[in-house]
Amino acid sequence: MEKTRVIMHGCNGAMGQVISRLAAEDAAVEIVAGIDIEDKNLYGYPVFTEAAQCDVAADVIVDFSVAKAVDSLLAFARARRLPLVLCTTGLSDAQLDAAKALSLEVPVLRSANMSLGVNTVFKLVAAAAKVLANSGYDIEIVEKHHRKKLDAPSGTALAIADAMNEALDHAYTYKLDRSSERAPRGDKEIGIQALRGGTIVGEHEVLFCGEDEVLEIRHTAYSKAIFAKGAIKAAAFLKDQAPGMYTMADVIG
Numbered sequence: 395m396e397k398t399r400v401i402m403h404g405c406n407g408a409m410g411q412v413i414s415r416l417a418a419e420d421a422a423v424e425i426v427a428g429i430d431i432e433d434k435n436l437y438g439y440p441v442f443t444e445a446a447q448c449d450v451a452a453d454v455i456v457d458f459s460v461a462k463a464v465d466s467l468l469a470f471a472r473a474r475r476l477p478l479v480l481c482t483t484g485l486s487d488a489q490l491d492a493a494k495a496l497s498l499e500v501p502v503l504r505s506a507n508m509s510l511g512v513n514t515v516f517k518l519v520a521a522a523a524k525v526l527a528n529s530g531y532d533i534e535i536v537e538k539h540h541r542k543k544l545d546a547p548s549g550t551a552l553a554i555a556d557a558m559n560e561a562l563d564h565a566y567t568y569k570l571d572r573s574s575e576r577a578p579r580g581d582k583e584i585g586i587q588a589l590r591g592g593t594i595v596g597e598h599e600v601l602f603c604g605e606d607e608v609l610e611i612r613h614t615a616y617s618k619a620i621f622a623k624g625a626i627k628a629a630a631f632l633k634d635q636a637p638g639m640y641t642m643a644d645v646i647g
Contacts, residue, residue, distance in 0.1 A: 397424040398630045399452040401476070403467055404459030405441060406430040409481070412622040413456065422630050426450050431463070445470035452476060453633045456625050460544065461485050468492050477501040477632040479625055481508060483549030494639060503632050503640040506549030508624030512598070513642045515613050516557040519600050522609065523558040531604040533558060533566070534585040538597040546588035550598055555584045558600075 400417065404410045405428025414437040417425045427450035428441040435441050442448040445466050454477040457467055461484045468489070471478045477500050480493055496502055507513065527533065537551040547570060559566050569583045579585070596615040601608055615621070624642060631645045 398422060398454060398633045399424055399426045400629050401426065401448060401450065401452045401455045402428045402439075403445070403455055403457040404430060404463070404482070405439075406432040406434050406436060407458060409458035409618055409621060409625075411436065412618045413458065413625055416619065416622045417626055420626055423626050426452050429467075430459075446473075454479065454629045456629050457482055458625070461489065464489050465492070468496050471500060471502075472496055475500055477635065478503070479628045479632055480504045481621075481625060484545030497639040498637060500637055501632050501635040501640060502638075503628050503642070503645070505624075505628070505642045506553040507596075508621045508628065508642060509613070509615065510624060510642075510646055511613050511620070512550060512615075513646060515598070515600075515611060516554065516643075518611055519554055520557045520561040522600075522602055522611065523561050526602045526604065526609065527558075527562055527566075529604065530581075531602040531609075532579060532585075533583075534587070534601045534603065536587045536589070536597075536599045536601070538589040538591070538594045540593050540595065541590050543590060546590065547586045548588065548596070548598070550596070551586050551588070554598060554600060555586060558584065 400423055402410050402425050414425055417423050425439050427439050427448050429445050429448055430441055433443050455471055456479045458481045461482060464482055480502060483506055493502055493504060535551050535554055537548045539548060555568055566582050566584050569585045595618060599612045601610050628645050
C-alpha cells in the first residue's frame with residue numbers, strides 16, 4: 395500500500411510536532427514537507443516559511459496553525475489542487491466561506507476537534523438536547539484549556555453548541571459572558587464559559603440543568619496524541635475523496 399504523502403502546515407507548532415512524531419511511526423502516511431513561520435527542520439523533511447514556496451509533491455495537506463496563516467494556505471491548496479484537512483480554530487466568517495468555496499474544487503475536511511471521543515460527544519449532546527431542552531432544562535458548556543491557547547471559547551465548545559442547536563432547530567442563542575449585564579438567565583440560550591490555565595490539554599463539560607437534577611456529559615483529553623491520530627486518519631481518508639466539505643463524522647462512519 396502506498397503511503398499518503400502529507401504536507402504539514404504548522405509543522406513546528408505543538409500539534410505539528412506531535413503529528414510528525416506519530417506519522418514517522420505510521421505505515422499509512424509520510425510527511426514529505428512542512429510549512430511554518432519558524433525555519434526549523436526538526437523531523438528530516440524540508441520546511442518552507444511560506445506556503446507558495448513549497449514545491450514538494452504530495453497527496454494532502456494537514457493544517458494545525460493559526461487563523462492568520464489560513465488565507466495563504468487556502469490559496470496554496472487551490473493552486474496545487476490538494477485536499478485539505480483544516481484543523482485550525484478561531485477562523486473568521488470570511489475564512490469559513492473561503493474554505494467552503496475551496497471545497498467545490500478539492501476535498502476539504504474541517505473539524506474543530508479531531509478526537510474520536512469528542513465526535514461521539516457531538517452525537518450524545520444532540521440526542522440529550524432533544525429530550526431535555528423541551529422539558530425546561532438549561533444548557534451550559536464549560537471548557538478548559540492551557541494558558542497559551544489563543545481563541546476563546548474553543549472551537550470544540552462552539553461545535554458542541556452547534557450540534558445541540560441544530561437538533562433544536564436553531565432556536566437557541568449563545569451566551570459567552572454573564573458579567574456584562576445583571577439579568578436572569580434566558581430560556582433559549584446556551585451558556586459557554588472558557589477557562590485558561592497551566593497545561594490543560596482540553597476539557598469540555600456539558601451540563602443539562604433541570605429541577606432537582608443535573609445531567610453531565612464530559613470529555614477530557616490527556617494528550618495531544620488523540621488529535622494527532624485523528625488528523626492522520628483524516629488525511630488517509632481524504633486523499634481519494636471527491637471535492638466537497640467533510641467532517642470527522644465521515645471518517646469514523
